[in-house]
Amino acid sequence: MTANRLRRLYSADEAEIVVVDQDDRHLYQPGLLFMPFGLTHVEDIVRPRGRQLHDGISYRQSAVDSVDIIDDQVLLADGTSLEYDVLVVATGAVLVPEETEGLTGPGWMEKVFTFYTPEGAAALEAALAAFDAGRVVINIIDMPIKCPIAPLEFAFLADWYFTERKMRDRVQLTFVTPLDGAFTKPVASQQLAGMLAEKHIELVTEFNTGEVDGVEGKLVSYDGREVPFDLAVVIPAHGGAEYVGRSEGLGDELNFVPTDMRTLQSKARPNIFVIGDATDVPTSKAGSVTHFEGDVLVENIVHFLVGDELEAVFDGHANCFIETGFHKALLIDFNYETEPLTGHFPTKVGLPLLKESRLNHLGKLMFQWFYWHSLLPGRDIPGIGAAMPTAGKTPASVD
Amino acid sequence: MATTTTTLITPAGATDVELTDDGFFVDPSVWTEDMVPELASREGIGAVTDSHWQVVRFMRSEYQQKGTGPSVRALGKTSGVSVKDLYALFPKGPAKIAARIAGIPKPKGCI
Numbered sequence: 028m029t030a031n032r033l034r035r036l037y038s039a040d041e042a043e044i045v046v047v048d049q050d051d052r053h054l055y056q057p058g059l060l061f062m063p064f065g066l067t068h069v070e071d072i073v074r075p076r077g078r079q080l081h082d083g084i085s086y087r088q089s090a091v092d093s094v095d096i097i098d099d100q101v102l103l104a105d106g107t108s109l110e111y112d113v114l115v116v117a118t119g120a121v122l123v124p125e126e127t128e129g130l131t132g133p134g135w136m137e138k139v140f141t142f143y144t145p146e147g148a149a150a151l152e153a154a155l156a157a158f159d160a161g162r163v164v165i166n167i168i169d170m171p172i173k174c175p176i177a178p179l180e181f182a183f184l185a186d187w188y189f190t191e192r193k194m195r196d197r198v199q200l201t202f203v204t205p206l207d208g209a210f211t212k213p214v215a216s217q218q219l220a221g222m223l224a225e226k227h228i229e230l231v232t233e234f235n236t237g238e239v240d241g242v243e244g245k246l247v248s249y250d251g252r253e254v255p256f257d258l259a260v261v262i263p264a265h266g267g268a269e270y271v272g273r274s275e276g277l278g279d280e281l282n283f284v285p286t287d288m289r290t291l292q293s294k295a296r297p298n299i300f301v302i303g304d305a306t307d308v309p310t311s312k313a314g315s316v317t318h319f320e321g322d323v324l325v326e327n328i329v330h331f332l333v334g335d336e337l338e339a340v341f342d343g344h345a346n347c348f349i350e351t352g353f354h355k356a357l358l359i360d361f362n363y364e365t366e367p368l369t370g371h372f373p374t375k376v377g378l379p380l381l382k383e384s385r386l387n388h389l390g391k392l393m394f395q396w397f398y399w400h401s402l403l404p405g406r407d408i409p410g411i412g413a414a415m416p417t418a419g420k421t422p423a424s425v426d
Numbered sequence: 427m428a429t430t431t432t433t434l435i436t437p438a439g440a441t442d443v444e445l446t447d448d449g450f451f452v453d454p455s456v457w458t459e460d461m462v463p464e465l466a467s468r469e470g471i472g473a474v475t476d477s478h479w480q481v482v483r484f485m486r487s488e489y490q491q492k493g494t495g496p497s498v499r500a501l502g503k504t505s506g507v508s509v510k511d512l513y514a515l516f517p518k519g520p521a522k523i524a525a526r527i528a529g530i531p532k533p534k535g536c537i
Contacts, residue, residue, distance in 0.1 A: 235513075
């Protein structure tokens with residue numbers, strides 16, 4: 028997306044743009060949520076990477092060994108190197124399930140799954156189809172994770188799925204989170220906790236999973252609490268891309284890249300910028316955030332290249348559909364300062380916020396089309412700018 | 427956000443500090459190390475050991491450098507104390523409890 032936008036701004040004589048990635052499979056990650064319920068298949072959500080790039084952008088398929096931030100070079104796994112004037116780190120986040128004792132031990136991919144990979148989502152589809160009765164537990168190991176709302180969506184969809192199969196009364200659903208509520212922001216947390224209760228999904232909070240026992244079927248917290256399961260759907264701990272840990276001065280202890288939350292310039296070097304899940308900025312790791320960051324990022328690269336001051340304008344805007352099952356969805360819209368509020372988006376006439384509707388569900392489904400055809404090519408969705416809109420919103424009541 | 431004023435007894439005497447309704451210092455700059463034993467005992471920690479001090483001082487320095495205290499995972503990786511030991515020192519939530527004892531705001535959990 029960044030490469031495509033920059034390619035439109037600069038001619039081939041003005042700027043050489045190279046994209047490096049380690050494989051040729053661009054995955055539409057929001058699609059993973061639907062795979063375990065048989066609502067989509069992996070072929071429908073993967074497209075070749077090279078084809079998402081405009082002409083005039085070089086694509087190098089290779090893993091990255093490390094970045095030398097002093098000499099402005101990216102060292103590739105094949106031993107070659109690429110020099111840069113400006114580097115954009117867009118390498119996202121990775122799962123680190125091995126950091127949790129027992130998670131990838133006995134029971135992994137048999138009784139314990141994650142839907143955060145295509146392989147896991149496919150295996151989980153088979154396991155859910157064969158599930159007859161018992162306890163299904165959904166657990167977030169720790170924050171941050173990509174798409175913090177997806178585990179809740181999974182719980183809502185599981186309630187719908189088992190209801191459709193006329194076996195909901197034989198399944199106990201439990202949502203286990205390290206947070207102190209269903210969600211961290213007050214207005215949304217109350218709404219979502221209420222929905223969990225309505226759907227008879229048990230909520231266990233402040234649970235920091237220290238161990239997953241895939242044989243006996245239980246999660247064990249660091250403070251000795253246990254949650255038994257017959258099938259566990261786990262969202263493992265996340266970190267930044269591995270090469271960041273090998274690049275001295277670039278990343279933090281979790282391999283995310285410290286980034287100025289307003290300009291998106293890295294704190295490591297002025298000529299390194301960061302976008303998406305790879306940053307450490309205090310908002311959700313979400314596709315919508317990345318899209319809104321893109322606007323600010325590209326403007327600031329332009330400023331940087333001519334020696335102008337950067338614009339400190341990114342507001343942490345996130346806009347997320349929450350599938351709630353039964354062909355309905357919620358929409359939440361928020362930023363660094365403003366929690367998800369009720370009302371409508373983007374104006375008083377628009378999609379309802381923090382309220383279930385079929386329109387929102389359609390919005391979520393259509394979003395995949397926009398992703399491939401508008402967002403990745405670097406175009407905007409009409410009427411939706413980068414900054415979070417306030418028109419159409421109802422302020423939270425002050426206590 | 428609602429706050430309460432609490433009196434802390436330290437060797438230096440009694441000091442009134444303002445805490446948020448979930449027990450965090452409203453103004454981190456009024457915290458002193460003298461307050462640690464009293465704050466720890468309010469969290470159910472009887473004896474403050476060297477390991478407790480290591481973590482509390484680390485939390486304080488992270489806050490001063492980065493504007494927020496670290497998460498449990500980050501604490502486990504960089505404080506010199508493993509996550510298991512952190513839970514032994516501060517049962518029921520090391521990042522939150524150590525933040526309260528270190529007089530810094532609630533660590534910014536992601537949304």
